Amino acid sequence: MSSPNPSAPDSRTAILGRLRAAGDSGPLPALDTAVLERRQWDPAERVTRLRKGMEAVHTEFLDAKSDTWPAVIRVFCEREGLKNLLYGPTSEAGSALAAAWAPEGPQLKPYDRPVEAFKQELFGDIDAGFTGTVGGVAETGGLLLMPGPAEPRLMSLVPPVHIALLRASTIQDSFWSAVKALGWGRALPPNALMISGPSKTADIEQTLAYGVHGPKRLIVVLVDDLK
Amino acid sequence: MHAEKEIHFRDAAAKALLDPQLRANFRRAMDGLIAKRLAQFPDPRDLQDLRDLSTAIRSRSLLCLPELLEQLEASCAKNGIKVHWAETCEQANQLILGILQAKGAKTLVKGKSMVSEEMHLNAFLESKGIEALESDLGEYIIQLDGETPSHIIMPAIHKNKDQIARQFSQKIKDAKYTEDVDELTAMARKVLRQKFLDADAGLSGVNFAVAETGTLCLVENEGNGRMSTHVPPLHIAVMGLEKVVARLEDVAPLYAILTRSATGQAVSTYFNLITGPRGEGEKDGPQEVHLVILDNGRSRIYADPQLRATLRCIRCGACMNHCPVYTRVGGHAYEAVYPGPIGKILTPQMEGVGVRHDLIHGSSLCGACGEVCPVEIPIPEILVRLRREATHEDMGSTVVGKGTGRTASEDWAWRLWAGVLKRPALYRVATWFATRFGKALPASAPLIRNWTQSRTKPVPARRSLSERMRAEGVSHE
Numbered sequence: 001m002s003s004p005n006p007s008a009p010d011s012r013t014a015i016l017g018r019l020r021a022a023g024d025s026g027p028l029p030a031l032d033t034a035v036l037e038r039r040q041w042d043p044a045e046r047v048t049r050l051r052k053g054m055e056a057v058h059t060e061f062l063d064a065k066s067d068t069w070p071a072v073i074r075v076f077c078e079r080e081g082l083k084n085l086l087y088g089p090t091s092e093a094g095s096a097l098a099a100a101w102a103p104e105g106p107q108l109k110p111y112d113r114p115v116e117a118f119k120q121e122l123f124g125d126i127d128a129g130f131t132g133t134v135g136g137v138a139e140t141g142g143l144l145l146m147p148g149p150a151e152p153r154l155m156s157l158v159p160p161v162h163i164a165l166l167r168a169s170t171i172q173d174s175f176w177s178a179v180k181a182l183g184w185g186r187a188l189p190p191n192a193l194m195i196s197g198p199s200k201t202a203d204i205e206q207t208l209a210y211g212v213h214g215p216k217r218l219i220v221v222l223v224d225d226l227k
Numbered sequence: 228m229h230a231e232k233e234i235h236f237r238d239a240a241a242k243a244l245l246d247p248q249l250r251a252n253f254r255r256a257m258d259g260l261i262a263k264r265l266a267q268f269p270d271p272r273d274l275q276d277l278r279d280l281s282t283a284i285r286s287r288s289l290l291c292l293p294e295l296l297e298q299l300e301a302s303c304a305k306n307g308i309k310v311h312w313a314e315t316c317e318q319a320n321q322l323i324l325g326i327l328q329a330k331g332a333k334t335l336v337k338g339k340s341m342v343s344e345e346m347h348l349n350a351f352l353e354s355k356g357i358e359a360l361e362s363d364l365g366e367y368i369i370q371l372d373g374e375t376p377s378h379i380i381m382p383a384i385h386k387n388k389d390q391i392a393r394q395f396s397q398k399i400k401d402a403k404y405t406e407d408v409d410e411l412t413a414m415a416r417k418v419l420r421q422k423f424l425d426a427d428a429g430l431s432g433v434n435f436a437v438a439e440t441g442t443l444c445l446v447e448n449e450g451n452g453r454m455s456t457h458v459p460p461l462h463i464a465v466m467g468l469e470k471v472v473a474r475l476e477d478v479a480p481l482y483a484i485l486t487r488s489a490t491g492q493a494v495s496t497y498f499n500l501i502t503g504p505r506g507e508g509e510k511d512g513p514q515e516v517h518l519v520i521l522d523n524g525r526s527r528i529y530a531d532p533q534l535r536a537t538l539r540c541i542r543c544g545a546c547m548n549h550c551p552v553y554t555r556v557g558g559h560a561y562e563a564v565y566p567g568p569i570g571k572i573l574t575p576q577m578e579g580v581g582v583r584h585d586l587i588h589g590s591s592l593c594g595a596c597g598e599v600c601p602v603e604i605p606i607p608e609i610l611v612r613l614r615r616e617a618t619h620e621d622m623g624s625t626v627v628g629k630g631t632g633r634t635a636s637e638d639w640a641w642r643l644w645a646g647v648l649k650r651p652a653l654y655r656v657a658t659w660f661a662t663r664f665g666k667a668l669p670a671s672a673p674l675i676r677n678w679t680q681s682r683t684k685p686v687p688a689r690r691s692l693s694e695r696m697r698a699e700g701v702s703h704e
């Protein structure tokens with residue numbers, strides 16, 4: 001089979017032709033973004049809002065400082081009896097965590113192979129995944145992640161617990177302002193996402209249940225780096 | 228082309244109304260959704276501004292639709308996403324089959340996609356020996372029973388937990404009977420995790436496609452969308468051609484109003500932006516990503532300046548949650564992929580206003596849908612327009628099946644009405660009789676029966692208005 005797609009060029013021409021034939025109907029309406037611009041808070045308020053928004057959907061927070069967060073994560077893992085924690089050895093957050101991690105107790109597991117060689121273990125044996133974030137969203141609560149070579153996509157999805165590192169200074173007002181601040185509107189990596197809580201569903205009688213497909217718990221390690 | 232298959236919403240609705248369980252399930256769910264949506268919009272000014280902005284963004288996208296689609300295709304190609312075009316559902320199905328076969332894929336896990344419902348993709352793939360498994364919990368539940376979604380956002384809303392408990396205990400291997408929602412959810416998680424792990428391919432819909440960056444945006448709470456699009460080696464996304472917007476910045480307000488209107492959430496659990504297959508150095512993500520862009524009548528809807536507004540829809544479902552008809556009869560009575568108010572304007576435009584004139588008439592035109600719609604689609608006005616189209620061939624439109632919704636009795640009634648109105652003497656005689664003897668007419672008389680079935684018979688005034696005006700000496704001129 002040379003091409004799975006024999007009729008495509010014709011369909012494309014026909015569809016675009018029909019859309020073009022419909023003609024242009026008038027000027028483009030103006031975009032008034034005032035309602036988005038009104039969403040602004042000072043840095044401390046942003047932290048409060050993010051926390052409130054995310055706690056409302058069952059996200060848990062651990063407070064930390066720039067130099068204590070690896071220890072905070074460790075204490076959490078020990079307290080919860082997690083036997084291992086998946087991390088990205090070449091990511092900034094991942095390498096900082098590894099540098100501070102003591103060898104005994106919960107094990108750090110590097111995600112350093114293609115998933116094909118790692119799928120069974122990833123789905124079956126990993127207790128928690130640790131990732132950094134590239135920011136947060138104050139308006140609604142939410143973490144911004146850019147998975148990639150250093151922090152593969154499935155780290156924040158497959159393990160039953162997701163631990164994410166968030167620096168308070170990186171919290172943006174809204175998703176809209178974050179898109180602009182991070183330059184996402186110009187170029188995006190193959191995957192980027194916003195996460196506001198653990199996986200959930202209300203498909204059975206509108207009753208909320210957490211941990212349906214993705215993580216059952218989302219733990220945000222919030223680093224207070226505001227002056 | 229006249230109706231080969233007449234479908235009667237009225238009969239299906241009448242049947243649904245007699246099912247107290249169904250009515251209770253919908254009532255509870257819809258009341259909850261209405262209240263939650265309202266709580267998300269405490270400031271009417273913010274709501275109106277956000278609606279205006281969202282409407283403007285969707286209108287702009289439609290005004291530049293062919294250019295944006297070409298730009299999307301080019302951006303996707305640059306990112307390594309292969310774009311395919313399908314004029315019909317049949318073509319789209321064949322395309323997907325081709326992509327799957329080229330990779331030797333035998334199993335497909337699906338994230339929620341209404342377009343794939345429109346294509347009846349699951350049945351098609353099953354007939355070709357490929358397993359297509361729904362992984363959204365609601366979709367999974369209805370697939371187990373071979374049902375179709377009864378709501379575009381909450382497909383299993385018509386079922387309560389006892390029904391689901393019974394179904395799971397019968398259909399899932401080794402499942403015990405439980406009505407505990409957490410336990411039921413855990414059972415589905417267990418089954419589906421294995422499926423994600425084993426699947427050869429994943430399929431998803433698209434909430435918004437960004438032309439400038441070539442990004443597919445997916446909104447979800449469960450994580451099954453991410454599982455379907457990131458775990459298997461092949462990801463196929465399907466979208467209606469109207470889903471494109473110019474810039475990622477435009478997506479922000481649309482996303483904000485979508486989740487609030489749909490489920491009363493300020494934000495969904497995941498907002499997933501896919502801009503390419505597994506990149507250089509990446510350890511996971513699909514090796515191939517394909518995007519299938521489906522027309523299926525949309526370009527025809529696009530050609531009509533008034534009906535084009537139908538394509539602004541962002542599929543939030545708010546119109547159905549607020550519809551006095553939908554909330555009483557539920558989604559299945561519509562016998563259409565898209566139920567509720569949006570379905571009432573979309574389905575007849577796709578399948579024909581003649582065959583589906585039952586839908587365009589199944590509305591009280593109360594206006595609730597238009598009022599809550601986040602992109603201000605004038606659904607009631609479009610319904611009225613389609614009612615005219617259904618009985619008039621000569622409106623110069625591109626509407627499918629125009630003029631085929633006439634019935635002999637209706638024609639006859641209108642002709643009689645016009646004949647009487649055109650002759651003042653006859654009109655006077657007719658009203659004289661109606662006012663004097665109308666009261667005596669039995670409620671079960673033919674034609675009147677249709678009205679009196681569920682309402683009391685109106686009693687005509689003893690004297691007509693013009694008689695009274697004459698008697699009181701009011702001049703006609």
Ligand code: SF4
Nearest residue numbers: 540541543544546600
């Ligand atoms: S018509 Fe409006 S309210 Fe209905 S689903 Fe579409 S966007 Fe939502």
